[in-house]
Amino acid sequence: MLRIAVAVIAFALLLGGVAARAAGLPASMPLLIWGAVLLLAVVFERWRYRPNSSNAGGWQPTDERFIDPQSGQAMQVLYNPHSGERRYIPVMPAAANDPDPHVPVDPHSQSR
Numbered sequence: 001m002l003r004i005a006v007a008v009i010a011f012a013l014l015l016g017g018v019a020a021r022a023a024g025l026p027a028s029m030p031l032l033i034w035g036a037v038l039l040l041a042v043v044f045e046r047w048r049y050r051p052n053s054s055n056a057g058g059w060q061p062t063d064e065r066f067i068d069p070q071s072g073q074a075m076q077v078l079y080n081p082h083s084g085e086r087r088y089i090p091v092m093p094a095a096a097n098d099p100d101p102h103v104p105v106d107p108h109s110q111s112r
Contacts, residue, residue: 003042010038058082065091 013035020028064077074091 003045006038007042010035010042014039059087 013031015035017028017031017033017035020031058080059078060081062077062079066075066077067073068075068088068090071090075088076091078087078089079085080087
């Protein structure tokens with residue numbers, strides 16, 4: 001929402017600068033400059049800080065496990081060799097009939 005508001009303000013400044021320039025007013029340059037800077041900032045921010053595709057495949061489980069000090073829950077480390085990113089997911093506690101107690105559980109999945 002803020003991004004849209006800033007883009008609208010930047011566009012209005014650019015239009016005002018163009019209109020002032022066409023009318024021959026000397027105050028057109030600050031309007032053009034600020035409009036361009038704000039518009040470039042919105043575009044750059046949108047490109048630079050866009051969400052990455054971290055939900056895509058390529059995650060590999062590692063042998064690393066630890067106990068989270070805040071929750072006390074066992075955590076499994078996943079590694080994405082393409083991006084170098086690491087993800088920490090909780091490991092389900094072992095059930096009596098669970099054949100593999102070390103299977104990591106994705107907290108966003110609906111199964112289990």
